[in-house]
Amino acid sequence: MRHIIAVLLENEAGALSRVAGLFSARGYNIESLTVAPTDDPTLSRMTLVTTGNDDVVEQIKKQLNKLIDTVKLLDLSEGPHIEREMMLIKVRAERQDREELKRLTEIFRAKIIDVTDTSYVIELTGASKKLDAFIGAVPEGLIVEVVRSGPTGISRGDKGLTI
Amino acid sequence: MALSEAQLDGAEPERPERSGVELSGAEIVVQALADEGVEFVFGYPGGAVLHIYDALFRQESVKHILVRHEQGASHAADGYARATGKCGVCLVTSGPGATNAVTGIATAYMDSIPMVVLTGQVPTPVIGSDAFQEVDTVGITRPCVKHNFLVKDVRDLAVTIRKAFYIAMSGRPGPVVVDIPKDVTDPNIKIPYDYPRDVKMRSYNPVLKGHPGQIRKAVDLIIQAKRPVFYTGGGVVLGEASAQLTDFVRMTGFPVTSTLMGLGAYPMTDPQFIGMLGMHGTYEANMAMHETDVLIAIGARFDDRVTGKIEHFCPHAKIIHVDVDPSSISKNVKVHVPIVGQVANVLSDMIKLYRELAPRRDEHPVADWWSKIAEWRAVDCMRYDRNSTAIKPQFAVETLYKVTGGDLYLTSDVGQHQMFAAQFYPFDKPRRWINSGGLGTMGFGLPAAMGVQLAFPDAQVACISGEASILMCIQELATCLQYGLPVKIILLNNGYMGMVRQWQEFFYESRYSNSYVDALPDFVKLAESFGHVGMRVDQPADLEAAMTEAFAMKNRLVFMDVIVDPTENVYPMIAAGKGHHEMQLAPSLSDRELA
């Protein structure tokens, strides 16, 4: 099953490589990993998406918790939560394609954030599936470049993953 | 005892306060070690640590032991830690100094041994520029340490060293590397020194006490058990819980088996001890594992050498598992009653509850089970040919036991000799059997014995080894001479990498590819050239007298080259992919009708 796990880490040099090293050394799947400092500059928050059966995911969480730099961990997929991913996509936009791409952008509530005579850069945020759908909807051959942030997530309700 | 009551309760020991003095980074390193109560630092100098070596020169509280190879430093610190329960410490230079130490660090990591390794690093301004003797020590050691640090500012030095000791010694112990760039130890930059008494880390809080509800569930299972087995491991030794384990096992009357790493935590000469389990464990221990209904695993990690094929592992059992590291629990084998906590605390709580809840009864609670075990024992699975004209390795170990009266610290290298020692030398105390189990590092034995002998200068210390293993750290014979360490080396010389040869005989139709140890040195002369005593024995009848003579030389290192039967194999054996009930017994035994 797919799990999305949020981790609060000490904002120390090397903390990220400990996580990355753990996944490669133990052969765990890692679909995506995002990390950035939080409002508390001593803490980073990492969101990682992994897949595996229950036993494997349990071990992944235990191993992550065991890292000395890990302050707290939450498996978001265990409760109601919101996931968002951001995508920047550069498309070839010429003649009649310009209109078609603009329409698509509106339908998906995306934004065109850079325009040239021959191209658009479109920004789109949403669940990863929505991003997949957008990519699928862009007419054949127009995609120049796709950048995705990997999902981030937060739990619903008033409780927060803080220290 | 290394773990005080206070530590088991989570409190930090009292430390002398020493504030206000101005010290350089190099002096801080040395003073911090003194404040930690460190007796010995095992090390080897080099450019990046010269400031620290200068500070060492100007003091007397910390003694530096100069090894002959950095692998020796990390194994010696490890051996010291295993024998004493204190933290081992080593100090090596950057680049090749650090990489040479890595094998010893990984060895300690796999067996959860507390160690602080100080490595020199190139000065901070040139880190990352492929400077002379630069390696990414933090990167190289990351997968084989409990944690590591790169100290970039002298003001962080004292607190980082304190954290390193705290992390190494608490929870599930392990090695911690502190990488110190040369400029951080600059003798001309002095700052006020204040060694922190305790550290708080919001991200690291090892569990101490077990959950009462889980303990209750475990005790209920234990009381109802019909065919119970205690399966104990290195965690009992590391957690100083021998006394509690012994009490509990005696109180219940249950059989107890141990992993290679737990040997001695429960007295091995006691009738309730049914031998080591696993790949080269006893028939009775492995059969008991196969038939048990309640398995009580304490400080053991269900290693593949122990479980055999997982699908066949303890097919009838409810499993209780006590371990301080949650990630050890249900990692390889799913358990029914997990208990996270320090083994000494959990066992004490279990004992209390068991006393309250266990019904008084006249008959032995598991008498039928013991009769079954007695049948398995009668197979006498470790029988060997006592009339052999060649010295059998088993006989050599039995003679060692006889000559030392069981009162010995025995370190080992890796191979058949290690298994024979584990099978034929019954240890009655923890921390007496010192070997590399998890990594299986040849070359561990001799340097580890140096650490042990330094810790206990008056004790009998021996290293059992093979002619292949001993050559891997042979240079440490010079260290032994320099510091007057009268270690007794018992070399079971079979002319082969015996353990490799055995696998080739069983699984590669006796194609002995590169497992013959050719061009061996004359070990007697070799020992003598290092300034020690060498002896060679090749007749069974001479062995006891020779060993007695060797151990009588209290102040000399004696290197005993014992020529043993080159064809002997270690039995019983569970081949890879087999279950506990599929043991292979010695050929003379396997035809026999088994119970």
Ligand SMILES: Cc1cc2nc3c(=O)[nH]c(=O)nc-3n(C[C@H](O)[C@H](O)[C@H](O)COP(=O)(O)OP(=O)(O)OC[C@H]3O[C@@H](n4cnc5c(N)ncnc54)[C@H](O)[C@@H]3O)c2cc1C
């Ligand atoms: C040639 C060779 C052959 C071998 N054959 C065998 C064999 O036949 N049988 C065998 O048993 N082994 C054998 N081994 C050793 C094997 O590889 C493992 O090292 C060993 O089985 C692990 O022992 P353990 O489970 O006690 O774990 P250890 O590595 O000692 O781990 C200790 C466990 O206790 C926990 N712990 C630590 N401190 C505490 C505490 N204070 N409180 C609670 N828990 C704690 C840790 O988290 C860990 O899970 C062999 C090794 C070699 C090299």
Ligand SMILES: Cc1ncc(C[n+]2csc(CCOP(=O)(O)OP(=O)(O)O)c2C)c(N)n1
């Ligand atoms: C550093 C290292 N290299 C290789 C091995 C693989 N290995 C395990 S046992 C063994 C042979 C050991 O031979 P010896 O020391 O003579 O002991 P014996 O088995 O003959 O008693 C080897 C090569 C190892 N454990 N460690």
Ligand SMILES: [Mg+2]
């Ligand atoms: Mg050999």
